[in-house]
Amino acid sequence: MEEMSPLQREIRQGKPFRSRGQEVVVALLRTADLVRRAVSRAVEPHDITLQQYNVLRILRGAGEQGLPTLEIADRMIEHAPGVTRLLDRLEAKALVRRERCRQDRRQVLCWLTPAGTALVETLDEPVDHADIEAVAMLSPEEQDHLLHMLDAIRTGRK
Amino acid sequence: MEEMSPLQREIRQGKPFRSRGQEVVVALLRTADLVRRAVSRAVEPHDITLQQYNVLRILRGAGEQGLPTLEIADRMIEHAPGVTRLLDRLEAKALVRRERCRQDRRQVLCWLTPAGTALVETLDEPVDHADIEAVAMLSPEEQDHLLHMLDAIRTGRK
DNA sequence: CCCCAATACTTGACACATCAACAATCGATT
DNA sequence: AATCGATTGTTGATGTGTCAAGTATTGGGG
Numbered sequence: 001m002e003e004m005s006p007l008q009r010e011i012r013q014g015k016p017f018r019s020r021g022q023e024v025v026v027a028l029l030r031t032a033d034l035v036r037r038a039v040s041r042a043v044e045p046h047d048i049t050l051q052q053y054n055v056l057r058i059l060r061g062a063g064e065q066g067l068p069t070l071e072i073a074d075r076m077i078e079h080a081p082g083v084t085r086l087l088d089r090l091e092a093k094a095l096v097r098r099e100r101c102r103q104d105r106r107q108v109l110c111w112l113t114p115a116g117t118a119l120v121e122t123l124d125e126p127v128d129h130a131d132i133e134a135v136a137m138l139s140p141e142e143q144d145h146l147l148h149m150l151d152a153i154r155t156g157r158k
Numbered sequence: 159m160e161e162m163s164p165l166q167r168e169i170r171q172g173k174p175f176r177s178r179g180q181e182v183v184v185a186l187l188r189t190a191d192l193v194r195r196a197v198s199r200a201v202e203p204h205d206i207t208l209q210q211y212n213v214l215r216i217l218r219g220a221g222e223q224g225l226p227t228l229e230i231a232d233r234m235i236e237h238a239p240g241v242t243r244l245l246d247r248l249e250a251k252a253l254v255r256r257e258r259c260r261q262d263r264r265q266v267l268c269w270l271t272p273a274g275t276a277l278v279e280t281l282d283e284p285v286d287h288a289d290i291e292a293v294a295m296l297s298p299e300e301q302d303h304l305l306h307m308l309d310a311i312r313t314g315r316k
Numbered sequence: 317c318c319c320c321a322a323t324a325c326t327t328g329a330c331a332c333a334t335c336a337a338c339a340a341t342c343g344a345t346t
Numbered sequence: 347a348a349t350c351g352a353t354t355g356t357t358g359a360t361g362t363g364t365c366a367a368g369t370a371t372t373g374g375g376g
Contacts, residue, residue: 032190
C-alpha cells in the first residue's frame with residue numbers, strides 16, 4: 001500500500017505526482033497563494049490591496065528623491081502597464097504624488113504623500129506580525145534553509 | 159560591514175528586512191511568481207492559461223463521473239465565482255461540457271470533452287518538463303526538504 | 317404540505333496581470 | 347538642425363481574483 005503525500009491528499013488526486021518536481025511546484029504555488037491571502041488580510045482593513053501596499057513600501061524606501069514608474073515595476077516583478085494603473089489608483093487616494101521629471105521628460109517620478117507615509121507606517125506592525133505568523137512553525141534554521149532554496153530557484157543555480 | 163542578502167540586493171532595498179519571517183515571505187511570493195510564469199509559458203502556446211489548464215487537469219482526474227463546480231473550486235484554492243467564469247471560457251472553447259445534475263438540480267456537473275482530454279494529454283510532457291526544470295538546481299533530498307517545509311506552512315504546524 | 321434555512325451556483329463590480337500597439341521624448345548621427 | 351532608434355511610459359483588450367448580492371433548489375421542521 002503506497003503512502004499518500006499530504007499534498008496529494010489535499011488536492012484529492014488519486015494519481016501520484018508524475019515527478020517530484022511537479023509536486024514541489026504545485027506545493028510552492030499553493031503555499032504562496034495561502035500566504036499571500038494571509039498577508040493581504042493584514043492590509044485590507046485599511047482599504048488598500050497588497051500590491052498597492054508594495055508600491056507604497058517601495059516608495060518609502062526611495063525617500064525624497066522619488067522613483068520613476070519603471071523602477072517601481074522592476075522592484076516588483078511586474079510589468080509596467082500594471083504599475084501605471086496601480087499608481088493611478090494610489091494617486092486617486094492621495095497616497096502618492098506623480099510629476100513629470102524636468103531633466104528627462106519621458107520619466108514620471110513618484111513620491112509618497114504625507115498620508116501615504118503615514119499609512120505605510122501604520123501598516124508596518126500588522127504586516128510584520130502576519131509575516132512572522134505565516135512561517136512561525138519553522139525554526140530559524142529551517143527558515144534560513146528555506147530562504148536559501150528559494151534563492152536558488154530564483155537565480156536558477158545552486 | 160554587514161553582508162547584504164541576495165534577496166535584499168534583488169529588490170534594491172537598502173534597509174535590512176525587519177524580520178526573518180518577512181524575508182521568507184517576500185522570497186516565497188517572488189519565487190512562486192517566477193515559477194508560475196515559467197510554467198505558464200509551457201501551456202500558453204496552446205492558447206489556454208495556467209488556471210484553465212489546472213481545471214482541465216482536475217477534470218481529467220475525475221474521469222467519467224464528472225465534478226460539480228464547487229468541487230473544482232475546492233481543489234484549486236479558489237472561490238466559486240472565478241471557477242464559474244473559467245468554466246464559461248473552457249466551455250466556449252469546447253474543452254469542457256457542463257450539465258445540470260438530475261439528482262440535485264442545484265449542482266452543475268462538468269466533464270472534459272474529447273478535445274479537452276486530448277489537450278491535457280498533449281500538455282503533460284511540456285508541463286512536466288517545465289516543472290522539473292524549475293527546481294532542477296535542487297537535489298532530490300533538498301526538494302523533499304522543501305516540500306516538507308511548504309507542507310508545514312500550509313498546515314500551520316510542524 | 318408549507319415554509320425556511322442551507323446549499324450550489326451565478327452575476328455585477330472592481331482590482332490586477334499580460335500582451336500588443338501607441339505616444340512622447342531623448343541621444344546620437346548625419 | 348532633421349532624423350532615427352531606443353527609452354519611458356500609457357492605453358485597450360482579455361482573463362482572472364474577490365466580495366457582495368441575487369437565484370434556484372433541496373431537505374427538514376412545524
